[in-house]
Amino acid sequence: MLPDGRIHKLKLWFGHSVSFREAPLTLTTLAALIPEDVPAHVEAADESVQSIPFHKEFDLVAISCLTGTSTRAYEIAKHFAAKGSVIVLGGIHVTLRPEEAKEHAHAIVSGCAEEQWPKLLRDFRDGKLKKHYHGHPVPLNNYPIPKTSLLKKGAYMNPHVLFATRGCKSKCDFCSVPAAGLKWDTRPVEEVVEQIKLMGGKRIVFNDVSLLEDREYALSLFRALIPLRITWGGLCTSTIAADDEMLDLMARSGCIFLLIGLESVNQKSLQGMHKGFNKPDEYRILAQKLHKKKIILMGCFIFGSDHDTLDVFRDTVEMVDELKIDVPRYAIYTPFPGTEAFRRLEAENRILHTRWEHYDTQHVVFQPKNMTPQQLDEGFRWAYKQSYSIRSVWHRTKAIPSRFPFSFMGNLAYRIYLKRLDNENQRIFL
Numbered sequence: 001m002l003p004d005g006r007i008h009k010l011k012l013w014f015g016h017s018v019s020f021r022e023a024p025l026t027l028t029t030l031a032a033l034i035p036e037d038v039p040a041h042v043e044a045a046d047e048s049v050q051s052i053p054f055h056k057e058f059d060l061v062a063i064s065c066l067t068g069t070s071t072r073a074y075e076i077a078k079h080f081a082a083k084g085s086v087i088v089l090g091g092i093h094v095t096l097r098p099e100e101a102k103e104h105a106h107a108i109v110s111g112c113a114e115e116q117w118p119k120l121l122r123d124f125r126d127g128k129l130k131k132h133y134h135g136h137p138v139p140l141n142n143y144p145i146p147k148t149s150l151l152k153k154g155a156y157m158n159p160h161v162l163f164a165t166r167g168c169k170s171k172c173d174f175c176s177v178p179a180a181g182l183k184w185d186t187r188p189v190e191e192v193v194e195q196i197k198l199m200g201g202k203r204i205v206f207n208d209v210s211l212l213e214d215r216e217y218a219l220s221l222f223r224a225l226i227p228l229r230i231t232w233g234g235l236c237t238s239t240i241a242a243d244d245e246m247l248d249l250m251a252r253s254g255c256i257f258l259l260i261g262l263e264s265v266n267q268k269s270l271q272g273m274h275k276g277f278n279k280p281d282e283y284r285i286l287a288q289k290l291h292k293k294k295i296i297l298m299g300c301f302i303f304g305s306d307h308d309t310l311d312v313f314r315d316t317v318e319m320v321d322e323l324k325i326d327v328p329r330y331a332i333y334t335p336f337p338g339t340e341a342f343r344r345l346e347a348e349n350r351i352l353h354t355r356w357e358h359y360d361t362q363h364v365v366f367q368p369k370n371m372t373p374q375q376l377d378e379g380f381r382w383a384y385k386q387s388y389s390i391r392s393v394w395h396r397t398k399a400i401p402s403r404f405p406f407s408f409m410g411n412l413a414y415r416i417y418l419k420r421l422d423n424e425n426q427r428i429f430l
Contacts, residue, residue, distance in 0.1 A: 001063045002027060003072035004047035006360070019048050020413040022158035022205040026064045026091070028146030030117055038121045042150065049155035052076055057083055060124060064091035067176070067336050068360030074104040081106075086124065093356070095180045096338035102131060111135030111181070114143075140166060140187040145195060157413075158233075160201035164192045164221055168209040170237070171340075172261075173274050174302070177209055179338035186217050193224050206234035218246065225253035233257035233296075238278050241286035247293060256403065257296035257326075260286070265315050268307040274340075280319075287323040291399050296407055299325040302361075303383070304333035304376050306369040313379035317386045324399035327410040328387050331361035332380050333368075353429050362421070364428050373428050381421055388415045 002024060027044040034040050045052050061080040065073035070093040077087045090109035094101040101108045107129050109116050116133040123129045148159070167184040168177050196204060211234045212218045225232070231254045238260055240247055250258075263278060264270050270278045283299075290297045301316050320328045335341035335351065336359060345351050350367040358365050364373040364380075371379070386392060388411060397407040 002046040003065055003069035005069060019156050022161040022207055023151055023156040025146055025161060028148050028150055031147040031150055032144035033117050035118045038125050044150035050152050054079055058085045061085045062088040065093050067093040067356050071357040077104045092176050092180055107131055109133045109135055112137050114138045137183045140185050143187055158205040160199045160204040161207055162195050163208050164206055165208045169213050171274050173340040176336045184213060189221050189224050196228055202230050204230055204232045208234060212236045222249045222253040230254045231256045235259045238286055241289055251293040255295055257298055259298040262299045263302045265319050266307055269305040272305050272307055284323055294400050294402055296326040296403050298327040300329045302331050302333050303380050304368050309370045313383045317383050320387050321392055324396045326396055326399055326407045330380055330383050332364055334359055334361045335366055355429055377427055384418055388418055
């Protein structure tokens with residue numbers, strides 16, 4: 001089960017919800033890893049798009065959670081434990097806070113689950129369940145094909161999802177990936193291609209944290225994608241602007257959007273986050289090159305670093321409009337547990353609370369250096385409103401006329417999301 005991610009879903013008609021993120025791989029991959037010698041009837045539930053089946057009874061309930069969904073995960077665990085289910089917790093938050101998670105489960109899995117999940121299920125079958133299963137990185141060849149049939153149909157804007165690489169070589173101070181110790185690795189290109197063929201879809205998403213970390217691998221992958229005649233999107237860094245060969249090959253292979261963590265218009269803020277390779281003075285070149293290749297730029301920005309002042313909100317909105325960043329995403333600097341950011345702010349007594357449900361990049365959970373928590377929250381919401389005004393949306397989504405429907409739908413989803421921000425009663429706990 002996956003607890004409700006809240007910020008990434010749209011409530012439509014008759015209670016129907018659609019996630020405007022890609023379909024999750026966790027549930028479907030775990031299902032594919034169940035050993036043949038363990039008899040199991042499997043049911044998957046992603047609370048972002050469907051109800052948790054609280055009325056049912058299960059022998060074992062496995063819940064994967066992020067920090068922002070961990071509080072809800074513990075609530076779900078308590079309900080099913082009371083009905084006699086064995087509770088297993090996993091996911092990035094469990095890896096970062098194992099002792100906390102143990103208080104809410106019969107067993108936890110920290111780290112990578114590929115090797116430990118089958119062992120856990122066999123131990124459960126044999127009545128020998130351990131309290132803690134420590135997962136380690138495994139080779140990514142012969143990786144199981146996720147059982148996507150378990151997910152709710154029509155519930156995701158991007159249902160065809162896979163990964164080609166794992167981990168990231170960067171050390172951003174706010175990121176949970178290095179904090180969790182996930183090592184960099186790649187899947188064989190031919191296996192990635194085969195999975196795409198099995199999916200049957202023509203529009204896919206790579207959910208890799210940073211797809212271009214290994215240049216030669218990326219070039220090989222994109223060459224292999226060209227004959228498939230698909231369109232795709234994924235994540236990379238701003239350094240793509242300096243690699244014309246890579247950019248050309250990505251466009252030829254079907255790339256139509258890239259999510260890039262630009263993070264800030266302030267170079268000192270970027271240095272503090274350990275993202276000094278981002279150069280705000282070069283964002284214009286990046287946007288121009290992507291638009292020339294008809295690739296939508298989804299630019300992410302973070303507010304609240306120690307070098308941000310109240311001017312950062314206006315400066316960011318102005319740059320987003322000026323460069324016609326197709327789909328901007330704004331976030332509040334969030335010190336996830338286990339990260340360098342958390343350790344530093346905790347040592348400075350600047351962590352406001354550990355209400356994990358607010359650790360979702362959409363709420364202020366620390367004391368900013370150059371503004372109050374209220375000013376950070378107000379500036380964050382002001383920036384969203386400005387960038388998703390009708391005027392701004394119309395101005396930006398015309399950057400690539402042939403991609404207008406895709407860009408416009410992405411902007412529309414965020415306009416709807418803003419209503420949820422406005423309707424939230426209490427956003428800050430001091």
